[in-house]
Amino acid sequence: MDTILNWINENSGLILHYGIQAVIALVIFLLGGRVAKFCSNLTEKAFEKKKVDKAVGSFVSSIVYAIVFMATILMALSQIGIETTSFIAILGAAGLAVGLALQGSLSNFASGVLIILLRPFKSGDFIEAGGKMGSVHKIEIFSTELRTPDNKVIIMPNSSIMSGPIVNFSREKTRRIDLVIGVGYDADLRQAKEVLKSVLDKEPRILKDPAYTVAVLELADSSVNFVVRPWVNSTDYWPTYFDLMENIKISLDDADITIPFPQMDVHLHKQN
Numbered sequence: 328m329d330t331i332l333n334w335i336n337e338n339s340g341l342i343l344h345y346g347i348q349a350v351i352a353l354v355i356f357l358l359g360g361r362v363a364k365f366c367s368n369l370t371e372k373a374f375e376k377k378k379v380d381k382a383v384g385s386f387v388s389s390i391v392y393a394i395v396f397m398a399t400i401l402m403a404l405s406q407i408g409i410e411t412t413s414f415i416a417i418l419g420a421a422g423l424a425v426g427l428a429l430q431g432s433l434s435n436f437a438s439g440v441l442i443i444l445l446r447p448f449k450s451g452d453f454i455e456a457g458g459k460m461g462s463v464h465k466i467e468i469f470s471t472e473l474r475t476p477d478n479k480v481i482i483m484p485n486s487s488i489m490s491g492p493i494v495n496f497s498r499e500k501t502r503r504i505d506l507v508i509g510v511g512y513d514a515d516l517r518q519a520k521e522v523l524k525s526v527l528d529k530e531p532r533i534l535k536d537p538a539y540t541v542a543v544l545e546l547a548d549s550s551v552n553f554v555v556r557p558w559v560n561s562t563d564y565w566p567t568y569f570d571l572m573e574n575i576k577i578s579l580d581d582a583d584i585t586i587p588f589p590q591m592d593v594h595l596h597k598q599n
Contacts, residue, residue: 352406359399367392386443386466435469438485442466447493455494457487501534502561504568508575509550511585516543516551522582523555526574532567533557550587 367388374384443466448454453462454473459481461473471488473481496502510519523541527533539557546552555575559567579586 348407352403355406356399356403359402360396363392363395363399366395386439386468389468432469434486435484438489439466439468439471441489442471442485448495448498452495452497454496457483457491459483496564497561500561501558502564503556503558504564504571506555506568506571506575507544508553508555508579509547509586510553510579511587512551514551514584518582519551519553519579519584522578522584523553523575526571526578527555527557530557530567530571530574532559532563534559549589 370391371384371388374387442448448463450463450466454460459473461475461479461481463471464474464480465472466485469485471483471485473483475481508523510516520541527539527541533539534557537558539555541553541555544552544554555571557567557571576586
């Protein structure tokens with residue numbers, strides 16, 4: 328015990344010096360964390376004020392937070408006498424080792440940057456990517472969050488989104504509904520065509536320009552197939568689709584035009 332007290336007395340100046348430096352470093356670290364959070368929030372609010380996509384603001388603000396926080400750590404280490412250049416070199420070597428172990432995460436980060444730069448979609452868009460469909464809710468550093476129409480949450484790695492085709496159903500203001508309607512071979516094609524046109528003419532959500540198309544598509548095995556292609560606003564796509572399917576069936580029934588279904592003739596041969 329006496330030895331420890333003697334050592335403290337002999338090195339009291341050194342202990343006081345490094346103690347003060349440690350306290351200052353701790354203050355820098357705590358304040359730096361608050362500054363990083365403040366800068367992150369400020370960045371996100373600036374993007375919101377400029378009416379930039381919410382997902383972009385969230386992504387950039389998270390990067391700002393990471394940069395400011397890392398700078399805070401370097402400043403705190405420098406305050407207690409640790410050479411930051413050596414620390415950066417060690418950090419770089421460790422980062423390389425971790426990077427090799429986490430190639431998938433780095434790929435997700437790089438893909439996240441590409442999503443922000445290329446803007447194939449924005450928050451709120453309904454997309455299909457990586458075999459999944461849903462509305463974009465949030466774009467983060469490593470993943471993108473989708474919400475399905477039945478309110479399921481899908482967390483997709485950014486790399487799986489950018490590694491294949493992306494179908495954006497919301498980017499254009501208008502969409503075309505593609506229907507194939509079959510009628511029997513005994514039906515009057517002119518009458519059937521007029522019935523289909525009358526259904527489209529009565530639907531107020533169908534756009535006048537571009538004009539819809541109603542034409543014979545093919546002479547199939549069991550039916551004569553019409554292609555019905557009206558244009559609607561993207562937001563009206565599914566409501567109009569469902570109503571058209573119902574109204575076409577009702578109108579064809581009223582006109583005594585049958586919608587055939589595949590049939591198979593079975594011939595029985597009796598053997599002695």
